[in-house]
Amino acid sequence: MKKKQQSRQMSVRHPERNRKIFGIILIFGVGAILLAFICRFWYVAAGGSVDNQNLAAFRQKLYYREAKLQADRGNIYDRNGSVIAEDANTYTLYAVLDKTQVVDGKKQYVYDKEKTATVLAKYLPLAKEKILAYLNPKQGTNQVEFGTAGTNLSLATRNQIMKEKLPGIALTASPSRLYPNGVFASYTVGLAQANKATDSDQSLVGVMGLEKTFDKLLAGHNGYRTAQGDNYGYRIPQAKVKTKAAKNGSNVYTTLDSSLQSYLETLMTQVQNTYQQQSLTAVVMNAKTGEILAASQRPTFDPSTLDGLGAGASWQNSLVEDAYEPGSVMKVFNLAGAIQSGTFNPNQYYDSSKIKVGDTTIRDWNHVGFGEIPLSQALPRSSNVGFVHIVQAMGEANQAKTLKDFGFGQKTGIALPNESAGSYNLNSAVTRAVMAYGQSINVTQMQILQAATALANGGTMVRPRIVSKIKSASGKTTTYSRQVVGKPISASTASQVLDEMRDTINQSYGTGTMYKIAGADIAAKTGTANVPNPKGGYLDGATNQLHSLLAIAPANDPQFIVYITFKQNKVMKKPATTAINDLFHPLMTRLLALNAGSSVSASAQTLAIPAVTNDTLTAAQTALTAKKLVVSTVGTGNRIVQQMPAADSAALIGSRVILLTNGAMTMPDVSGWSKSDVLKLAQLTGKKFKLQGEGYATKQSLASGSLLGSETVTVAFQKTQ
Template sequence: MKSVKTRKSPRRNRRVFGRLLLLIIAAIFLVFAGRFAYIAATGHIAGVDLTKRSQKKYKADSVIRAQRGTIYDSLGNVLAQDINAYSVYAVLSHDYVGPNKKPLYVTDKKKTAKVLSRYLPLSEEKIYKQLTPANRSVYQVEFGSAGQNLSLSIKRKIEKEHLTGIYFNESPTRLYPNGTFASHVIGIAQSPKDEDGADQSLVGVMGIEKYFNKQLAGQDGYKNFARDSYGYTINQKKNKVKAAKNGQDIYLTLDSRLQSYMETLLTSVNKKYKPKSMNAVLMNAKTGEILAASQRPTFNASTKKGIGKIWRDTLVEDGYEPGSVLKIATLAAAIDSGNYNPNQYYQSGSIRVGDKKISDWQTSGWGMIPLSQAFARSSNVGMVKLEQAMGPKVWKDYIQKFGFLKPTGIQLPGETEGTLQYVRPLDQATTSFGQGINVNVMQMLQMTSAIANDGTMIKPQILSGINQDHQVKPIKAGKPIKASTAKSVLQNMEDVVYQDYGTGQVYQIPDYKVAVKTGTAQITGPDGGYLTGASNYIFSVSGIAPADDPKYILYITMKQPQNMTDSAESILAQVFNPMMKRALEYTKKAEKDTQQQVTVPSVIGQSTDEAQKKLTDLGLQTASVGSGNLVVQQLPKANSVILPKQRVILMTNGAMTMPDVTGWSKNDLLKLAQLTGVEIDIKGSGYAYHQSLAVNGLLDGVKKIKVQLK
């Protein structure tokens, strides 16, 4: 019996196991059936709406990008432009096929190379080499800088060739053709990434690009369409299209000729004396138009080189103690309030206020001198005497009348309003010579404008207009002083330059009468006290010219020069004198010879000879990059408004070759860099006379070219 039971046990075990397996399979089936029933009923799985996912597969929203508005200077020169760039790429993988296994990859590489060489600055051989990589598993290839930043016109021409496997990526790109050029004022626009890593529309993150982002950006449109399982668009009446609304153009008051010269002067001084920072602004004294404005450190807006050094626009975002230039306001307030007796003598050198001693910059003083000399000598003691004669209430009223402690309202983001330390008699006394009060650069220009305009302050303006409406009208910011007061202060500013005891004799400009006030402001240290040492100051100069008929105000500051081999006045004069002289001579020339502007036509797609003749007939210079016979790109772009004799650079098809840049300006070289994607290292100032790459040398594979100016 025992042996019988043993023989039956395996059979019984198999039956039990079989039933158990059936139960498990049935349970799994029920789970899946329940899951499918749930999905079918709700249309959701793992929190994903399958209906929407399915619709997304067969329907798509295509964003129609709005073109960002262009930023121009006062003459119509392009400062920032949306170039609607496209980059071309080629799919090589044979896995990329359409319905019925239709090839969507490059099928005829020789033909593709030959056709693309007509539109790209690459030789046929170079393109073919890229289309036949050693690694055959490569899915797709691109064509470097030569295949980037293509215009819409070139993209369409390539598309008309119906090349299999050739596709395009669109990316919002901003062109800043002048490089280092009022970079913090104009600002930059960047493309944030969406959740899939794709570029979104450009957004202004600094300067004018940020302040007027809404106007510049416009409004994107969209195209809602259906597509089949292969991704092809299905024509349906339900497709919806909303056109994009392009951004508005912004015109600034900047004058490119004056701005370029200011950049050159600042770069030279910055390189030689190495200050921690510098600011310079040239303003039209009558209208408040900012004609040139820059700072150091700065950056190249085209290459973004140096952008990490400082993001702030120090012309409006930084508050600082202005030092002795504020004595313009002190003297004006004392004269206007009837508390100035020029013939009153006082003991210079030092004065005690409370338990503190205030000293002149020449600590021994000049003995007993009249108040009429206090301003020209930049005597702190003389200014304290004037503040005490006015009293704290009257002096503070004038501080506010001159527009301090509130923003000027210039159209730049982040303007600081400034601060005032004015509790103790010592505080009140030190403000008379520019300590204990924080200001910004635009407030100082606005204050000085009252002296140039018979007592009426003019608001600084950087915006000339939006779209076609760009005519600047002066905006009055108050009348803090009488006309007679302004004339008296202006005479005192002349004394600074032309009296033998004046601190600004170095600012004399032959053939022009100049009125100036110099400044040396102490800098607060980390412990709350003022720094010591010969260079630990903010040195400044504010000038008006011509003094007998004010047209310009030029204000320059320089903080802590690290290589102070010359006096502060001599250093600042290396910017002030040539800059002011250039502006004055420019005005004189403009009054005699009004230049006509030229609108650049489109020559893309035309033969090189035809394009050159067309541009030359308009009084423009031309230069060609490459040896081809067809123009594929141009800078400045079509419809740009420029001055006669400016250079238009034409990129031709075929191999990209180096032109002869002899006599080219810095701006021309920056345009060349933008077109070719090759970095150009520019040394010196003036015009090009030497290039490291020979004329007609191939640019393919070249990363940097050195060009010397003189």
């Protein structure tokens, strides 16, 4: 006990020693911690990373600011340089209903709903009552939109609404594609939409037609601008700026003729409304070059509004994606193959009532035939039995060679996505027989058109073409010219087939007499095919058929190939031939008239029409009058969107050039105009004109300066004394 007390007393007596020991321990501890910090700082400085995170990259990310430079998507043009598709912003309208939105004592929400609805009804396709319903939602909400009627609004509409200065009404912009012609070869030109996979990218991507085929070329490449900035987004003074310029997309020039395309769309709508086909297609091709001048299908859609692409609507381009049984149109190619192989005897007579192949009896389309007739009448009469005889005489090898040489079962290579190759099988004698008249073989519209070019070009077959050139932002031009893809028949064979096709139109027993046009040399072939039943076999009834017409004109020097198909007319008010003729007759009449009107004597004093599309009206008039050309203007605008004749066309000095401006389409004074000039006006505007008399225009049913609408304009002509 005494020792313990003594020890405590000794400890108490030496406080300095205790403090010294504690101080040494503290010094060593702080030194160790400081050393650890020094080692850590050295490690961080030497390695440049903390917790596997690169400090330089983190600092750059913290102060690095990058702004994307958006590339402009290239335009799509028609053959004359008129815009078919171009970049634009569209606007979505919305209304703020939150009553707390007050700034500097001013209400920033819709408080006068009656006035707001009244004003908006002037600019939206909505009644005032419907707008009020949007502005008075059943459930409380701070903001409302106006459905599809309030989306995809143009810049002009946006500006008009903003001028009204309606409290609480605002619009948001989004990148979009502008299709100024509306329903216009919609499946062929295609569609570009916002890239949903990268919403922040604000880019457009082609999802259909040429927009899809040439998406990468049209899109271009975005650029960027980088610099260091503070937390408020301001660039740090003297910070280095790095810029990579955007590379705008290339422009695609099509072979389409805007005026002809617009006219075709008008005819298609009229026929579709009358007969209500399940599907309807029509194509106009330049017979010599393979250029597609106009192409349309029904049902269709408006790419600007997407009207027609709702739930259940087809996104399929019937012209290249739809493989179908073409019917009797195939007979012209089987006849060509038979003539080429030397197996066709036009003077051989046969019993047209029926023929038995294996266990199958094949009868003619009228079920009774035409009695004993020569094979030379098989095509004009469209005799199924006759063509079974013809392909049997050809033999399987020649039949196979004919189909292959004409390109059936192979893609044409036209610049449109998802093209089908079609199909056929020659293994069965019955199948080979029915293929003679276009059943049990699947083809595409482009294959029929491509094969028809061999008939029109003395045996030389050219590829269908929808694009004429592509021009990059830097000015580099890639041209797509006429491309020969084969010579399946000789010129002599082609000539004989055209003569047989003439008989289809001109002979009293021909199936195409309905399609005769006074003074026109037309070679044609009609077609009727049964429509396959998805459950097997074929659908029954006259309304469940595919009717078609293949026409080449003028037959003595082919310039145009027209191919029309009607599938399953729901309303049979008239025979199928009449329904087709409602489309064919005005279309071919216009083609032939324009072709005749554009001819210029080689000995006359001619010049090349200057290109004035996209010029101001004043500049265009100056350029044309300087060339001693007569200028007439259609519309109230100040910029030229289309011209007729087209740029670089040959024309006589003193001839008329018609200019279409970007304003409202108005009727010019046509007094003294020739018929060919009025036809040019009709083609340029796509409107309906009725021409009466001969000579020069003296009267017009629509006054000069009046808006050109859907009504037919009658122009009377009178010969000068």
